Amino acid sequence: GLAFAPIIFYGWLNIGILLGVAFGVVIFLLGTFVCRKLANGITANICRTLFDELEPEQALKQLKSELSSKTATEWSFFAAMMVSQAYQAMGEFKEAEQVLITFLNKADEGKSNIEAMSWLVTLYTTADKPESALNAYKKIESGISGRTLTESEKMSVETARSNSLLAAGTPEECLDYFKSESNTQRGNLRYIVMSFRLAEVYDALGKAEDAENEYRTVAEKGKDLYVAQKARQRLAQMQ
Numbered sequence: 001g002l003a004f005a006p007i008i009f010y011g012w013l014n015i016g017i018l019l020g021v022a023f024g025v026v027i028f029l030l031g032t033f034v035c036r037k038l039a040n041g042i043t044a045n046i047c048r049t050l051f052d053e054l055e056p057e058q059a060l061k062q063l064k065s066e067l068s069s070k071t072a073t074e075w076s077f078f079a080a081m082m083v084s085q086a087y088q089a090m091g092e093f094k095e096a097e098q099v100l101i102t103f104l105n106k107a108d109e110g111k112s113n114i115e116a117m118s119w120l121v122t123l124y125t126t127a128d129k130p131e132s133a134l135n136a137y138k139k140i141e142s143g144i145s146g147r148t149l150t151e152s153e154k155m156s157v158e159t160a161r162s163n164s165l166l167a168a169g170t171p172e173e174c175l176d177y178f179k180s181e182s183n184t185q186r187g188n189l190r191y192i193v194m195s196f197r198l199a200e201v202y203d204a205l206g207k208a209e210d211a212e213n214e215y216r217t218v219a220e221k222g223k224d225l226y227v228a229q230k231a232r233q234r235l236a237q238m239q
Contacts, residue, residue, distance in 0.1 A: 046082065051189045054223045056089035077103070077116070084119060089189060091226030093127040114143060118156035121163050126193075126227070130167035137164035166197065171204040182214070189225075192218055196227040203234070212238055 046066075050059035063082055080103040087096035100120050104113065117140045124133035137160055144157060159181075162174040178198040185191030199214030215231040215238075222228025 043078075050082070050086055050089070052187070054089075054189060054192065054225055056086040056225070060086040060090075081116070081119060084123070085189075088119075088123050088126060089225050091229070093123060096123055114140065114149075114153050115156045117143065118160035121160035121167075122193075125163040125167050125197075130169075133167035134164055137161065163197070166201060166204070169204075171201040175201050175205070187221065192222045192225060193227060196222075196231060199231065199234070208238065 046059050046062050049055050049062060060083065063079065063086070067079060080099055084096045084099040084103075087093070087099065097120070100116055100123065104116050104120075117136060121133050121136045121140070124130070124136060140157060140160055144153075149157065158177065162177040165171070165174040175198075178194055178201055181194040182191065182198045185194055195214050196218045199211050199218060202208075202211035202214060212235065215235050218228050218231035219235055222231065
């Protein structure tokens, strides 16, 4: 709004209309730059809180306070995924699912749709809903048929595929993937989740010692995340 001031009030400011327009353009560009910097700083802070500090509840509060709308149907892909991931990290699966389903119902076919469906597969696997996970992955396979995927889409689909293999009761087929992901991530939310998934795979394969090591890693480094709580429960059962 400030950018229009020198244009509207050029006479009162005792400047020419062209100079007023020039001032307006400069103010607009400067304002855009400042807003973008502020937005990037806010986004980086929320991502750090969720992914590095492993504080999903705090990240969710920060994110919701910054959203221009409280209605999920008006959220961007980024906002919807962040909210859903925070809910999932806390073990609030119903809320996480609702956000994803709401987004998918209003999203067009494309990258965001594929990645949202991939998160849905991960959600159902974590929530111990194997049938739902498999059904969701079948929709992904149908949606990507004949398409050339971006690197980001490939990564999301591969994660969803590995989760679906675990859900299908074939842990041996996804062992290498989760082992690789666990080895390449360090200290962030994805590392904790991949380590927990690897522990589940070892558990399903009857490799108790390996499973215990991974569960202990998640329990010690995962703070109060849902998977860390589950890992502690599993360790107690293994004693």
